[in-house]
Amino acid sequence: GQQLNQSPQSMFIQEGEDVSMNCTSSSIFNTWLWYKQDPGEGPVLLIALYKAGELTSNGRLTAQFGITRKDSFLNISASIPSDVGIYFCAGRGIQGAQKLVFGQGTRLTINP
Amino acid sequence: DAGVIQSPRHEVTEMGQEVTLRCKPISGHNSLFWYRQTMMRGLELLIYFNNNVPIDDSGMPEDRFSAKMPNASFSTLKIQPSEPRDSAVYFCASSQEYSNQPQHFGDGTRLSIL
Numbered sequence: 001g002q003q004l005n006q007s008p009q010s011m012f013i014q015e016g017e018d019v020s021m022n023c024t025s026s027s028i029f030n031t032w033l034w035y036k037q038d039p040g041e042g043p044v045l046l047i048a049l050y051k052a053g054e055l056t057s058n059g060r061l062t063a064q065f066g067i068t069r070k071d072s073f074l075n076i077s078a079s080i081p082s083d084v085g086i087y088f089c090a091g092r093g094i095q096g097a098q099k100l101v102f103g104q105g106t107r108l109t110i111n112p
Numbered sequence: 113d114a115g116v117i118q119s120p121r122h123e124v125t126e127m128g129q130e131v132t133l134r135c136k137p138i139s140g141h142n143s144l145f146w147y148r149q150t151m152m153r154g155l156e157l158l159i160y161f162n163n164n165v166p167i168d169d170s171g172m173p174e175d176r177f178s179a180k181m182p183n184a185s186f187s188t189l190k191i192q193p194s195e196p197r198d199s200a201v202y203f204c205a206s207s208q209e210y211s212n213q214p215q216h217f218g219d220g221t222r223l224s225i226l
Contacts, residue, residue: 033214042116042203042217043155050212088155092212098143099168100215102155 006089006103014111019076021106023089031092032065032072033100038085046087047074076108084110114138116218118204124224130192133221136185137206145215146179146189147203155203161187162209194225 006023013019023032031050035043047058049065049072056063062075072091076083089103117136125131137144145160159169164181172179176195181187191198201222205215 031212035217040219040222042205042219045214045216048214098160098162098207098209099157100145104154 004089004091004101004103006106008106009104010107010109012109012111013079015079015081017079019079019083019108020073021087021089022071022073023091023103024071025091025101026070027093028069029091029093029101030069032063033090033092034061034063034072034074035088035090036085037088037105043088079108079110081110081112084108116204116206116216118202118218118221120221121219122222122224124226125194126226127195128193129225130190131194131198131223131225133189133202133204133223135187135189135204135218137187137204138216139185140208141206141216142184142209143207143213143215144181144187145205145207146187147205147217149201149203149220158189194223196225199223199225 004023004025033048034046036046037043047056047063052069053067054065060077065072086105086107088105090100119134142163146158147155149155158171159179160167161181179189201220203217203220205217207213207215
C-alpha cells in the first residue's frame, strides 16, 4: 500500500530557530495535509494543500505541495515554545480517495 | 462550534472484557473515521463510514473489532473480547463526504487492557 516517509523523526532546536520537515512518497498524492498533535489530544489540522506546486501559509507556518505530487514540506519560522509537539503529514492518494495515509511524525522539542 | 467528541477519554479494563468506544462527529459531517495510534505503528485507519454506511473496514485487525454507525451523530467501536495488545489511543475523525475535505479529529480514548 501507499506509504509516507516523514523526516526527521525528531528535532531539538532553540527558541527562535526556523524548522523544516518533509514527507516523501513513491506514489502520487492528490492532497497533502499537515497536522500537529499535542500530548493527550488529537491531531489538529494546520494546513491543507490540494494542487501540485501550491504554497500555503498559516501564520508562521508554510507548507508546499511538491510539483511531482510525491512530496511536501512544512516550515515553521521563528519557533516559540508552544510549537512543541508532534507534526504529521498525511496524504490522500488517487485510489481510495477518502483514505488518508499518515507519516510517522516529527517530534519537535524547543529549548527556551 | 463543537468538535468531534469521544468518550470515554480513558478506559482501563481487564483482558477478556468488552470495550465500547463512542464518537459524536461534527454536525454536518457525513464521513466518520476510526483510527488507532500506537508507538510502533503510528496512526492506522481501522474503518470509515459515509452516510452511516461502512465503506472500508480493511483496517479492522480482527473479528474481535466491530464498528457501527446507527445514525449521523453517533458511532461506536467495540472490542470483544479485549486483549492487552489492543492497548492504544483510539481516535475518531469526521469530514464532509467530498474527497478533498480534511478530517477533523477528536481527542481520543486512551485504552489500557490489563
